[in-house]
Amino acid sequence: MSATIIFVVFCIIFCVLLIGVSMISKKWINDSSDFILAGREVSLLLNVMGVAAIGFAGTSIALNVGWTITYGIQGALGFGLIYACLGIMCYGGFFSKFIRRCGAQTLPEYLEMRYSPKVRKIVAWTTIIGLCGILANNIVSMAGVVSGYVGWPTWATITGVFLLMVIFAYLSGLWAITMTDFVQMIIGIIAVPLFAFLLMHKFGGADFFKAVYPNGDFWSQGFKGAILPVLSIKYPSFLTIAILFGAFLVWGNNYYWLRISSCRSERVAKLSYIIAGIVIVVIFYIPLTIIGLYAAGAYPELWAPVGKVASTAAFGVMAKLFPPALASFFLMGALAASVSTAATSMMGATSTATRDIYQRTINPKATPKQTLKASKIILVIIAAFTLVLCYFPGGPTYLFAFANAWLGPPAVLLLFGIFWRRFNATGAFWGVLSGMIVMALLTLTDLMKITTISAVTHVGVIGFAVTLVFSIIGTLIGKPKYYGEPDWTKEVSGGKRIDVKLDEQDVKILNLIRYGHGYMSDINDAMKLDGGITNASIEKLDQGGYIERMGLSRSDFYTFKITEKGESVLPPVSGIDREMVDAGLMPMYVSILKMTNEGPEKLTELVKQHGLNSLEVSSIITHLVRKGYVLEKGVWKRKLEITDVGKKMLDKFGAKATV
Structure with missing residues (x-):
């Protein structure tokens, strides 16, 4: 039996397994909140596997293995550590409590709560573009790996994977993705370390590949002496990797927000991200780096710039060294990596389009069943748009960086919104709009060969700088919300309260707080309303002195208690x-x-x-x-x-x- 036929058999088994798991989880879908957010029921183990599955991506396989050949261990593992530590672990450690407590289902929803509906709309569209780019990148990365093994046309592999993803995600949304991530992680946890171990067993120790690297230095340089720069603003360098993959990719990314929002508790969210970061490095990135070293040693004349094969295809090429059944299993690991992250990206884009555009703008009065139906239609549309992005010029490395660039402005707005209470809607709007316009123009002119900004720096770095500058200027010019004024205090006794007229919705929210629902997440979920709507009531109650916030920044900002004045407008209770x-x-x-x-x-x-x-x-x-x-x-x-x-x-x- 040929290697191709065996691989096809493995692919069929893989597809049946994922679709079967999706069918099982389909019974858990009752409404759109189950489809998009898994009902906030995700456990610690499932979220560890889900977050780690995002990091175990087609991009990781392509870049970790390829960059080990091109830049050595320092470049490849440095990329992985920046993403896992600065990205995953810091995000979970510092932001999970805030995200889970504020109650927003998506990052753009939070940005309306903190700033304005205009900011939400802009960020929703840029988020969709960025997530579709990440989705496309993972598919393209995986297609390169598979083509390196079986020689299939790239377009055929891309189309097949898209069909698989759309089918299982369409069936049951985030529940399907969470469950299939678990299955795919099990495959990856076995396949990747086993691949590295068998290469060591086959070729021996470092002497096998040491001679390929100049002066035997496989730590700090690639097989042709290339060294990944540290502080260069030209991509790739450690600085641009930290900006694009450490911060933008995670902090400004809706699907990382979604993973925290779907957790059962703040504790589960925080621990799952920290554990997942460790798992990603130890179980995946270190073995992938080892595979890259042996790829350089086994075929030093094959990889560009010496040969014609891109180093990002090395995983698939090295799989050919083993019997077809074993090689196909290793390729299933690559396929699992790609599909897991790509499917999460697709759900991140779908949730944004559904929650922030359809529910907020197109059909605010949609029933849960109508929203569920719309979510599935939106998912298919996003998949079709992403299919076009798969043919973005420059391949996986530049497609990944292009996608991350669009996530930069939201990351800036998130950081300022949490820690700088004076930061206002004017700064947020002009910051994100200017950053988006500059990046769009530079990307377009670069692709049309009108400018060569990529020869100097990455478009995302420029976008970040522009967003930062205009955000600060806009904030200093514009008027902050009431709680950003220097003389505003969280205590009612501090004064500055105003007379407000409460409506039925305000009273219902006040009653929830009376019963101890002091978290914004409780209120959003109990009221079945968008965060932008409930936040307006909270601000009214706060300004009127009916409630007090526990703080003016971070998670305490979305933690409340009722005041004596608040108690006085509710029906009296006794006994x-x-x-x-x-x-x-x-x-x-x-x-x-x-x-x-x-x-x-x-x-x-x-x-x-x-x-x-x-x-x-x-x-x-x-x-x-x-x-x-x-x-x-x-x-x-x-x-x-x-x-x-x-x-x-x-x-x-x-x-x-x-x-």
């Missing part, structure tokens, strides 16, 4: 009702405690009976977990277990249950 308020228990919450105590099937019946959507349920359960009344368990779907404290509350308030 057992007052005790329930103090315990943070509404009658529905007591019912959930009761059903949890009786069994999971009873809880499911209660949810269906009252027509609660997945995010409403998440809001209640997260609240009960924080109160210590229930424990969350389960690797796949959330499973609840009532605690002793919860049982005491049930004994005390059981008569108030609605069922």
Whole structure:
């Protein structure tokens, strides 16, 4: 049996496996929040695998192996460490608590909450372009690897992978991607280290490839003596890698935001990113670097600039050294890497188009079922647009950098928004607009050979600088929101409050805070409203002195408590009702405690009976977990277990249950 036929058999098995897993998770999709956000149910293990699957990308396989040949260990592993540490681990460590607590499902949604609807619209479109570019890059990277092994036309491989992704993502959205990421990570965890180990076993130690590198220095230079610059503003260099892949790729990227938003808790979000960063480096990047060293030693005359084969195709070429079945398994690892990251990119773009454009602009009154249908149509449209981007000039290296450049302005807005309270909508709007226009013009003129900016620096570096300058200037010229004024204090006693008229929505939100729903995420989910809408109510309540924020920056900015004035406008409570308020228990919450105590099937019946959507349920359960009344368990779907404290509350308030 030929190597090609064996590879095709493996591909069929791979496709059946992914689609089968997607079919299983399809039953978990009840509405658009399940499709886009997995109902905020993702566990620690699943998110570790999901985030690591993003890092275990077709780009990683192409660049880590290829750059080891071109720039040596320092260049390749430096790229990986910058992404894993500055990107993944820092993002999870510093931003996860804020992202999970603010409640925005997407990064553009947060930008409306913090700045204005205009900023949200601009960033939504740039985010879609950037994520489609990353999606295309991963497919192109993988196609190069596969073509290096079986010799198929690149267009055929690209088309086949797109069809696979669209099918399983269409079936059940983020749940399908989360579950298939788990499967693909298992394949990768076995395939990549095994590949590196077998190469070491086949060729021996460093003596095999040492002679290929000038002066035997395979650490700091490539096989033709190329050294990756450190502080050069020309791409690639360590500086531009840090800007594009360490910061832009992660901090300004909606699908990393989405992964945190989908987690069960702040703790799960933070730990999953830190663990995933370690897994990416140890399990994938180090073995891929080893594969690159042996590729340089085995075929020194094959790789460009000496030969005609791009070093980014080395993974597939080296797989030919092994029996067809084993080589096909290694190629499945490459395919898994590409599909996992590409599918997440596609869902990141889909969620932005759905949440920030369709729901906010085109059809704000769409029902959950209508939004679910629209999400699937948008997913197909995005896949079609990305198919065109796969033929972007310059190959994987420049396509990846082009895509990341569009994520730079949102990263700047995120950082300033969290830490600089005076930063305002004027600065955000002109910063992101100027950065986007400059990058678009430079990219277009570079491709048309009118300018040669790429010979001097990367377009993303210019875009970053322009965004930074115009953001600061705009902020100094424009007027900040009320909380950005120097004399505003978070305490009501500090004065500066104004008279406001509360509407029905404001009172409902105030009542949620009264019962202990002090996180913006709880309020967004419970109200089933867009963050831009609920944030307007929160700002009104804050300015009127009905609530207090716990701080004026970072996660405390989206943490609230009710004031005496706030209590005074709500219906008075006394006796057992007052005790329930103090315990943070509404009658529905007591019912959930009761059903949890009786069994999971009873809880499911209660949810269906009252027509609660997945995010409403998440809001209640997260609240009960924080109160210590229930424990969350389960690797796949959330499973609840009532605690002793919860049982005491049930004994005390059981008569108030609605069922």
